[in-house]
Amino acid sequence: MSTQEGTPFRLVWFTAYGPRLWDSPDSLLHDWRRPERYRETARVLEQRGGFDALVLADTTAIAHGGTDRIAPYVEYGLEGVYHDPMPMLAAVAGGTRHLGVVATLSTELYPPYILARALGTLDTLSGGRAGWNIVTSGGAHTARLYGRDALPEHDDRYDRADEFVEVAKRLWEAWEPDAVVMDRETGRFADPAKVHSIDFEGERFSVRGPLTLPRSPQGVPVICQAGSSPRGKRFAAEHAEMIIVHKNSVPLMKEFREDVRRRLAEAGRDPDSCKVFFTAHVVVGETRAEARAKRAALHALPSRTDAAALATLEARMGGVDLTGLPLDEAPPEHLWEGSNSFLGKQYGADGARPTLREIARREAMKDSFVLEGTAQDVADQMAAAMDEIGGDGFAVRDALLPSVALPIVDRVVPILRERGLVRTAYHYATMRDNLLDPHFAAAALKDAEDIA
Amino acid sequence: MSGKRIHMVWFSGHGVGPAGWDHPGWPDGYRWDRPEVYVDSAKTLERAGFDAIIFADTMAIPDDYQGRMDAYLENAIAMPKLDPAVLTPMIAAETSSIGLVSTLTTTFYPPYLMARLTATLDHVAGGRSGWNVVTAFTQRAAQSFGMDRLPEHDTRYDMADEYLEICRRLWATWDADALVMDRASGRFADPAKVRPMEFEGRHYRAAGTLNVVPSPQHRPFLVQAGSSGRGVRFAGTHADLVIATQQTPAAMRAFRDDVRARAAEAGRDPDSVKVIFIVSPLFGLTEDAVAERRRAQNPRRLLEVGLAQLSVGLGYDLSLEDVDAPIDVERVPAAERLRQPDGTMPLLREAAERTGSWASLPMTGTPEQIATRIEEVVEESDCDGFAIRGRWIPQFVEDVSGGLMSVLRARGRVLPPTPGRTLRERMAMPVS
Numbered sequence: 034m035s036t037q038e039g040t041p042f043r044l045v046w047f048t049a050y051g052p053r054l055w056d057s058p059d060s061l062l063h064d065w066r067r068p069e070r071y072r073e074t075a076r077v078l079e080q081r082g083g084f085d086a087l088v089l090a091d092t093t094a095i096a097h098g099g100t101d102r103i104a105p106y107v108e109y110g111l112e113g114v115y116h117d118p119m120p121m122l123a124a125v126a127g128g129t130r131h132l133g134v135v136a137t138l139s140t141e142l143y144p145p146y147i148l149a150r151a152l153g154t155l156d157t158l159s160g161g162r163a164g165w166n167i168v169t170s171g172g173a174h175t176a177r178l179y180g181r182d183a184l185p186e187h188d189d190r191y192d193r194a195d196e197f198v199e200v201a202k203r204l205w206e207a208w209e210p211d212a213v214v215m216d217r218e219t220g221r222f223a224d225p226a227k228v229h230s231i232d233f234e235g236e237r238f239s240v241r242g243p244l245t246l247p248r249s250p251q252g253v254p255v256i257c258q259a260g261s262s263p264r265g266k267r268f269a270a271e272h273a274e275m276i277i278v279h280k281n282s283v284p285l286m287k288e289f290r291e292d293v294r295r296r297l298a299e300a301g302r303d304p305d306s307c308k309v310f311f312t313a314h315v316v317v318g319e320t321r322a323e324a325r326a327k328r329a330a331l332h333a334l335p336s337r338t339d340a341a342a343l344a345t346l347e348a349r350m351g352g353v354d355l356t357g358l359p360l361d362e363a364p365p366e367h368l369w370e371g372s373n374s375f376l377g378k379q380y381g382a383d384g385a386r387p388t389l390r391e392i393a394r395r396e397a398m399k400d401s402f403v404l405e406g407t408a409q410d411v412a413d414q415m416a417a418a419m420d421e422i423g424g425d426g427f428a429v430r431d432a433l434l435p436s437v438a439l440p441i442v443d444r445v446v447p448i449l450r451e452r453g454l455v456r457t458a459y460h461y462a463t464m465r466d467n468l469l470d471p472h473f474a475a476a477a478l479k480d481a482e483d484i485a
Numbered sequence: 486m487s488g489k490r491i492h493m494v495w496f497s498g499h500g501v502g503p504a505g506w507d508h509p510g511w512p513d514g515y516r517w518d519r520p521e522v523y524v525d526s527a528k529t530l531e532r533a534g535f536d537a538i539i540f541a542d543t544m545a546i547p548d549d550y551q552g553r554m555d556a557y558l559e560n561a562i563a564m565p566k567l568d569p570a571v572l573t574p575m576i577a578a579e580t581s582s583i584g585l586v587s588t589l590t591t592t593f594y595p596p597y598l599m600a601r602l603t604a605t606l607d608h609v610a611g612g613r614s615g616w617n618v619v620t621a622f623t624q625r626a627a628q629s630f631g632m633d634r635l636p637e638h639d640t641r642y643d644m645a646d647e648y649l650e651i652c653r654r655l656w657a658t659w660d661a662d663a664l665v666m667d668r669a670s671g672r673f674a675d676p677a678k679v680r681p682m683e684f685e686g687r688h689y690r691a692a693g694t695l696n697v698v699p700s701p702q703h704r705p706f707l708v709q710a711g712s713s714g715r716g717v718r719f720a721g722t723h724a725d726l727v728i729a730t731q732q733t734p735a736a737m738r739a740f741r742d743d744v745r746a747r748a749a750e751a752g753r754d755p756d757s758v759k760v761i762f763i764v765s766p767l768f769g770l771t772e773d774a775v776a777e778r779r780r781a782q783n784p785r786r787l788l789e790v791g792l793a794q795l796s797v798g799l800g801y802d803l804s805l806e807d808v809d810a811p812i813d814v815e816r817v818p819a820a821e822r823l824r825q826p827d828g829t830m831p832l833l834r835e836a837a838e839r840t841g842s843w844a845s846l847p848m849t850g851t852p853e854q855i856a857t858r859i860e861e862v863v864e865e866s867d868c869d870g871f872a873i874r875g876r877w878i879p880q881f882v883e884d885v886s887g888g889l890m891s892v893l894r895a896r897g898r899v900l901p902p903t904p905g906r907t908l909r910e911r912m913a914m915p916v917s
Contacts, residue, residue: 050605052698056668066608066698068578093601095696103679103694107663110673116697117605120574124609127520127575144593146544146629154501154568157518158575178597178693212558220507220786222561225554228546241628245546245566247518335671 040419041454041474043426044446045133045310046078047277048433049090050121052110056336059436071121072128074433079132082442083456085468086133087125088166088257088277088428089118093142094175098347099354105344109336112348119151126159133464135164135257135275140197141184142170145238149204153249161250161463166257167272169194172352191264196235198256198272203231205253207243223247251463261289269307270296275468277428279312281379281401286311287422308468310428313415314398316405317440324405332398342393349396350375360390408444415445416454490916491863491898492761492870493890495530495538496728497877500566500588510878517877518567520575526882527576527583533886534899536911537584538576539617539708539728539872540569544593545626549796551804556793560786563797570602577610584908586615586708591648592641593621593630596691599648600655603705604697612701612907617708618723620645622800642715647686649723653704654682655695661703674698706908712740720758721747725909727760728872730845733826734865737762737846741868759869759912766848766855766873768884791837808834845874852888856896859889 052065063070071087078084095103096112106112122134134155138148148165156163169190176184185193212227231242258273260266269276276293280286294304316331318324331337339360347355350368358364363386369377379401380387395401404414415427431437449455453475461467503517516522527538546554546564557564569587577585587606589599599616607614620641621627627635636644663678683692709716709724717740720727727744731737745755788808796803799819806813811830812820823836831839846862848855859871873885893899903911 052673055666055673056671061668067611068574068609072578093597093696095694103681104676107674107676107679108672113696114673114698116608117602119571119602120605120609123571123574124578127524127578142595142598144595144630147594147598150544151568151571154571157567158520158572160519174693178691179595180690180692215503215506217507221559222503222506223558223565225558228554228558239628239631241625243546245544245564246568247565335669336673338671341671 039416039452039454040422040424042415042419042424043308043310043468043473044082044084044455045086045088045135045275045277045426045428046075046084046433046438047088047090047310047312047428047430049092049115050118051115054331054334054432054434054437055110056334057331057432057434057436059434063434065432066116068121068124070435071125071433074435074438075125075129075132077435077438077442079129082438082446083450083458084132085426085456086135086164086255086464087122087433088135088164089122089137090166091115091118091137091139091168093139093170094172094178096344096348097174097352098344099350099352100347100356101352105340106348109338109341109344111341111345119155123155123158126155126162129162130160131162131459131467133162133164133255133468134159135166135255137166137168139168139170140194141190142175142179145197145200145240146204146242146244149201150244150246152201152254153205153244153246156249156251156254157246161465163249163251164255164257164275164464166259166277167194167198167268168259187262188264191260191268193237194268195271196237200231200233200235200238200240202253203233204240204242204244206248207231208246208248210248210252213247251465255465255468266293266296269293270300270302273307274465276307276309277312278309279379279402279430282382283418283421285382286418290422290425305471306469309425311422311426312402312428312430314401314403314431315411315429315441315445316403317408317411317444319407321406321410324407324410328398328403328405332394337394337397339390339393342390342397345397346389346393355389355393358389360393361388363387364389364392408440408448411441411445412448412452415449416452419454488860488898489863490870490900490914491859491893492536492726492759492912493534493893493899494726494728494761494870494872495535495875495885496763496872497538497540498763498874499563499876500540500542501569501572502564502566503561505876505878506561508876508878510880515877520572522877523572524576524579526877526879527580527585529882529886531580531583531902533890534894534901535583535886535890536870536900537586537613537615537726537908538875539586539615540573540588541617542566542569542588542590542619543623543626544590544621545623545629547623547793547797548625549623549800549802550793552802556789557797560790560793562790562794570606573606573614574609577606577613580613581611581904582613582902582906582911584613584615584706584911585610586617586706588617588619590619590621590626591645592635593626596648596651596689597655597693597695600652600695601697603652604656604695604700607700607702607705608697612910614700614702615706615708615726615908617710618645618649618719619710638713639715642711642719644688645719646722647684647689649707650686651682651684651689651691654684655691656699656704658682658694659697659699661699664698702907702909706912717743718747720744721749721753722751724758725912727758728763729760730763730822732846734846734862734868737862737866737868741866757913761870761872762866762868763845763872763874764848765845766885766889767850768855768881768888769851788834788837791839792833795837803833803837806833808832808837812836852884852892855889856892859893860896860898 209227660678
């Protein structure tokens with residue numbers, strides 16, 4: 034029996050189907066292209082970790098950086114060398130029973146009917162565990178892959194996304210919940226009066242419907258979102274049930290979450306109906322020195338060259354050319370300016386100006402927000418941060434390797450469980466019901482079978 | 486008796502759906518909407534020596550019969566269907582030898598999305614993934630994609646040719662040996678072996694580099710099922726495997742010769758394309774007994790189901806026709822393929838009640854008798870094998886796997902499981 038000491042929070046794992054950490058020693062045992070280690074590690078997240086979901090990020094095109102070259106990304110296996118998340122999430126769903134599976138799919142690049150059908154199928158076959166991380170896509174390189182000269186401007190993309198989500202929801206709800214009869218006596222499968230065409234005619238989409246499949250267990254998959262622009266936040270306030278966002282510090286996290294909750298209330302929604310997950314890079318050691326050494330070893334992997342780090346940063350900054358800039362000085366001042374400046378927002382708090390090398394290395398390791406130390410340290414840091422932020426959860430952002438996941442699941446989670454702060458059981462069948470379950474933590478372990 | 490290898494494929498002609506859900510072979514109900522039934526059956530089929538499972542698919546609930554979806558919804562005809570590209574990875578993760586082929590339509594998927602999806606499926610299935618290339622054929626499906634009408638049949642194939650060309654070029658943006666993954670140097674891939682493609686056609690254009698590394702087959706295994714003249718040319722150009730329906734060994738031979746000639750015209754080795762035919766074997770009297778029971782219970786329903794099903798196949802509303810007259814090919818030209826070997830057209834009622842097995846070679850008997858018949862037909866037609874129209878009913882899976890396939894295995898005609906081989910490699914292996 035656990036007692037609650039602090040603000041309970043949820044955990045999800047956030048990665049992509051790609052080669053991240055392909056040259057770490059642990060990867061010798063696992064071919065990142067194959068589904069085995071994703072399935073095995075996902076089972077650990079579920080059975081021993083009580084994680085809510087595995088979220089796979091995605092980008093449709095290999096990054097081109099600031100010099101319009103894909104070479105560094107190909108050479109080191111960096112940004113954009115990602116496989117389609119759907120087949121991998123299907124394989125993971127087939128090997129788990131409670132874990133949510135959240136796919137990043139773009140409203141700009143999918144026809145709504147295909148997206149709705151694929152996610153409806155994933156939700157059906159997983160027994161109600163599918164989620165959709167909604168992204169819009171931009172960029173000339175992505176456009177050209179799709180035979181287009183350009184993709185719409187940012188705000189237009191969100192207008193399209195609004196209409197897309199409306200179409201998708203209507204497709205998911207075109208079969209009434211009790212349309213399937215399956216009466217063996219009469220041989221009747223479904224009641225035609227309860228299956229409807231949607232006949233959607235919008236500004237951008239014309240979709241007749243219905244889907245070829247009955248309503249799935251969740252009806253609508255869990256809607257996830259990651260945008261942090263004003264238009265993206267408005268979109269999230271209207272649609273999102275979970276948000277995954279990166280912030281470099283706890284005060285920025287707290288501010289972001291309060292803003293989201295205010296916007297939800299303004300949109301007439303219960304602020305608790307959307308959970309905000311902050312990404313974190315977690316490094317656990319037997320001792321603090323060992324944790325530090327582990328992190329240093331990752332930074333020292335052969336693929337982590339300055340060129341690779343710089344290319345990663347260029348991609349994150351949306352294709353700014355950083356070549357030729359001195360590595361041991363702060364990037365020039367104009368790159369820190371502007372309300373939407375990546376550097377200004379993520380690294381410029383209180384006028385700070387880290388060197389280009391330091392920023393690039395941290396971006397390359399995705400460890401701009403790090404929880405590091407012994408299991409006790411990490412648990413304490415998580416709990417303290419969550420007390421400050423006010424709640425919801427963390428998204429562990431790293432390769433889904435056993436060597437990364439096991440120390441978190443088997444050493445950090447038990448400490449947090451002891452304090453009643455994280456999930457001990459899945460009380461419901463669907464991802465949404467578990468995600469929104471207010472009694473997810475600190476509850477007695479009623480059904481050992483659920484978690485064992 | 487021994488002879489050439491016979492390729493055996495399980496053809497889930499109803500796609501991923503509940504066909505047969507009210508069959509007495511499902512005493513405890515049938516969870517067609519869960520992966521277990523497919524995964525468990527696939528393991529059985531794999532052990533039995535099947536080369537692949539093909540999942541058919543369509544993108545709309547039909548409304549051909551009476552212009553409404555009602556008969557289809559009531560009777561679970563040609564629907565519901567789940568997305569096969571989501572099910573096949575679940576099966577792949579629990580099998581090691583059998584090929585898994587998803588039907589995906591070129592008409593509605595953007596080409597880049599398709600090239601990326603099919604390459605990823607091949608990774609997840611360890612080189613056992615196939616793509617059954619189809620063009621959509623129903624207006625209702627088109628109307629869910631912002632089109633008023635589908636392009637004409639031959640135009641769809643012209644478009645599909647361009648589409649395949651884009652996919653091939655995207656798969657080829659990475660050389661097969663581009664991936665280095667050298668741990669000592671930290672070098673992941675050789676950028677000199679990764680090049681953008683560019684294509685500008687009449688119907689499609691695309692430019693850039695696929696963001697999926699080369700999959701085990703590099704080019705996913707391609708299956709094709711069209712049997713029109715234009716479809717055969719398309720198959721000869723692109724397909725690794727062609728599945729078709731013909732009623733006699735002579736017609737099978739002619740069709741296979743045609744495909745092989747088209748492949749040669751396209752500069753390919755004719756042996757690199759296998760041609761197999763769909764059959765619906767009936768084991769003993771079990772199936773007849775079921776049909777008999779249904780007829781006794783509700784003869785009108787049996788006829789209606791048949792008419793609704795046939796209306797989809799022919800793309801024509803048969804509720805407008807006289808069921809007791811021979812089918813009028815003037816009004817229903819697509820019915821030409823139902824013409825009987827004696828040259829006459831069947832009565833509509835007969836054709837409707839035979840639905841499911843029409844237009845294919847009948848095969849009935851014990852597993853030994855059917856195996857012998859299969860060997861005879863291979864001898865007479867020189868075909869490369871058969872696609873068993875498969876239903877997921879446990880007894881049927883058992884009759885085929887434990888019965889028919891065991892006999893063919895014992896006679897040295899089918900290959901045992903070949904873990905570690907890609908689907909394309911397996912299809913090229915001899916029995917020995």
